[in-house]
Amino acid sequence: MSEHKKQDAQHQGEFPVRRREMSRRQFLSYTLGGAGAFMGAGMIVPMLRFAVDPVLQPKVEAAWVKVVEAAKITEVPTSFKFKVHQVDGWYESEPELEAWISKDKEGNIFALNPTCKHLGCTVNWNGSPEFKDQYYCPCHGAHYTADGKSLAVAPAPLDQYDLKVENGFVYVGQLGPNKRV
Known part of the structure; x- marks a missing residue:
């Protein structure tokens, strides 16, 4: 009867669950990409703040x-x-x-x-x-x-x-x- 159930399951569109594993290459790509993005953001954010901060300061009237x-x-x-x-x-x-x-x-x-x-x-x-x-x-x-x-x-x-x-x-x-x- 177990063979009969297998055939019924295949006919109804159910397939046995297959696990996808991450390869070493994918793991290294994700890890290095994430670390590079984090370091890049660490350099760019201070530069943007340095450039934009004076623009955001309130303007003062000229002194007498x-x-x-x-x-x-x-x-x-x-x-x-x-x-x-x-x-x-x-x-x-x-x-x-x-x-x-x-x-x-x-x-x-x-x-x-x-x-x-x-x-x-x-x-x-x-x-x-x-x-x-x-x-x-x-x-x-x-x-x-x-x-x-x-x-x-x-x-x-x-x-x-x-x-x-x-x-x-x-x-x-x-x-x-x-x-x-």
Whole structure:
């Protein structure tokens, strides 16, 4: 009767269970592949963290920097240099920046950034005899009014620093778009 059961089992689609064994080659491949992936992840994760961490840090507003005494400011724009503490990712530096500071006709003090909006050259007040009482860019001939309004070549006005006067001194802060024009 046992032969009869075997034949019935084969006719119904049941086969005896066969065990699959892992060969030595497969075992070594899996083991070495897993260990290699673990070591690779151990090297890549710190590199990714190093690259991405500065991007995830919250951005801070520029600190106020004391530049000059308010009594020294006139209606004629004057260039003043100042240093700021700057952190770019993991690199810290203290670059020297420049601002053209002057008073308007009402006596309000304002500060402009001397970077030309055309191609980034540095503009100067009365830099060309052709354009008297204007900021002039020697690179491509862009020129601006005393308020920083573009008159030729440049697509936008000069940027303006936030500014405050405290205890007789002028402080500059965050650089932004020109609010005067």
